[in-house]
Amino acid sequence: MVKFSSSFILSLCFLVSFSQSSKTKIEMIASNWNTTKEATFEKFDNRETLVLKKGRITVKNQKFTNGTIEVDVYANTIRSFAGITFRKKDNTMEEVYMRLHKTNQADAIQYTPIFNNESNWQLYREHQANVLFKNKGWNTLRIEVNNDQAKVFVNNEEVMSISNLRTDNISGEIGLFALFTNRFSNFRITPKESSEVPEKTEETPTDLNIIKKWKITEAKLFDRKNLNFKNFLKEEYITVTTEKSGLLPISKYIKKASSGNFEQNTEDYTIAFTNIYSEKEETKLFSFDYSDTILVYLNGKIIFEGKNGFRTKGIQYMGHLDINTNTLYMPLKKGNNTIHCVVIDKANGWGLMAKMQ
Template identity: 65%
Template sequence: MTKILYSIIAIFSFQIVFGQDSLVKIDMLDSNWIIPENAIFENFDNKKTLLLKGKRATVRNLQFTNGTIEVDIYANFARSFAGITFRKQNDDMEEVYMRMHKSAQVDAIQYTPIFNNESNWQLYREYQAQVTFKNKGWNTLRIEVNNKSVEVFVNNQKTMTIDNLRTGHHTGEIGLFALFSNRFSNFRVTPKDVVDKTGSDPDTLSDPSIIKKWEITKANPYKAEELDFEKFSNEKFMTVETEISGLLPISKYVKKTSSGNFEQNTDDFIVASTTIHTNEEETKLFSFDYSDKIIVYLNGKIYFEGNNSFRAKGMQYTGHMGINTNKLYLPLKKGINRIHCVVIDKANGWGLMAKLESYVLQR
């Protein structure tokens, strides 16, 4: 009965005070938050705090569209991640987080969309920045959300601009994220009306050689010894579109059989296919990249196998992607040709990007 009463009070409070351009502080109290079992509310450093040990916490009964979200995060140089989630709808959301153990490094702060409960930071290398954090006391993370764009501040210093939020959500829940253990306090929100920004539409800028549509299968557990071309090539395929860069964020369209546990996930795979029609025998240049692993087939024959996983080539290897990283010269037969890409992933971003260009052999 007490919990129900707290919830009613919380809802009523937000309805009364949560107006445009009005700052609302959301205290670290059980009545205001939905938290995982191992999280703890406690007084620390003369503040009401939430100690979040992995997973996410969500503000109760609150939808957020545009405005400012701020939180104080206690200095912590053990390996950990601490940040803000927003526009959350089910298992999709936007996420900005600090990596205080990476202070002063180029990837100290990152943005990722979460699709089907999976992080995708490997796919968006452009959305990370160098930040030097305080090594004692509290660091303040602030995000200013304006329609599709976000400006990110740490201790009142602007660190990064996100110019194209990826989930496509216009509104949703807000909350906090921690991987391993971090302490939060002084969470506040200021809703604002959107301010239109002028500028070029990125959707009008495109390389015509980029493959913009793929046929993909559902996710299946990956076992190398059980992979069978005849079997997977006859699966049901659905048509999906890439981002303007050619990036296909696979988790946006496909739910993994093992998800949400980072490197504790098991490997899953999908098959992405495209068809090429030619009037004569010719060679095409296939440029591509992927995450985490790939097997490329042309007309049923394997032409490439690779591993681009996080840390696959050393402890500092990130596995970021670039469309010109890998190149194959594909001998096409007259008529219909099929490329099948088996894309295998465990965690951190499941992606594929490719382009196909004419190639003239120089003699």
């Protein structure tokens, strides 16, 4: 039997601990990255840098679970977006990015889950924050991740706390995101073991009137002339569950025919169905919101049509969701009543939320 001294064991433990928490710098050279045609590596400001025109790029052979991710982004005052992607598996991941042209505005920085290659920022207004960016030199974005929580820092100042990372991924690839060209440098990773976090509290109190389960169809290309309520009854549906706020992030459950190209996507739709039982004829209040467009059917008849997409009501209109935005007084018959919502989306967040009271 081989015996080891206590000092050797202590040294080994120290080395393991050090390796789990030591900072690793990923140089901005093509051999370190799963590069794309949108990426260029070049010297700038006495640094190795990556210029990313659009899209995402990941680090080769690197998985991330918990710890710290940091990157420097060169100041940019024109409309552009730059951020960090982490725990990427296939086309689902977590993402935090800066809207560099929106310095000192309420939505200067954003956290969003990416589900099936679709950003969902419209659905998560609570994960935006005001940040004052430098307009010259480098801005440092840092994310500290611990299990399903994260803290976000810009230039060493904490700007956002995320209590519930929305994807189910616990580990995955890491990388960078840009839209309309940004320059990155000094990408660093510090892996860490997870630590205990306080018991999670609900971001929004659960309302007993919220519709928590829906049945939805697969995504299809939208063409209004092909919609026929009789066909709704022949569709195959899967049952899905909302978040505690009542939000149903549709892209989490079904993949769109066209995704990842923002406003260049085609319009897709799904049919969301629920059944409401009433013991008598009565009128109930149906409160709801959606993105981007909706047709609401009660017992087979259209009772509402609306649009709530990004910029549909003006250039500054965001299309964020609030369950109390739209209200309908629904005349329910005795027995079962069916609600079918045709939810149509192009980009930025495919969502539905509703309650009946």
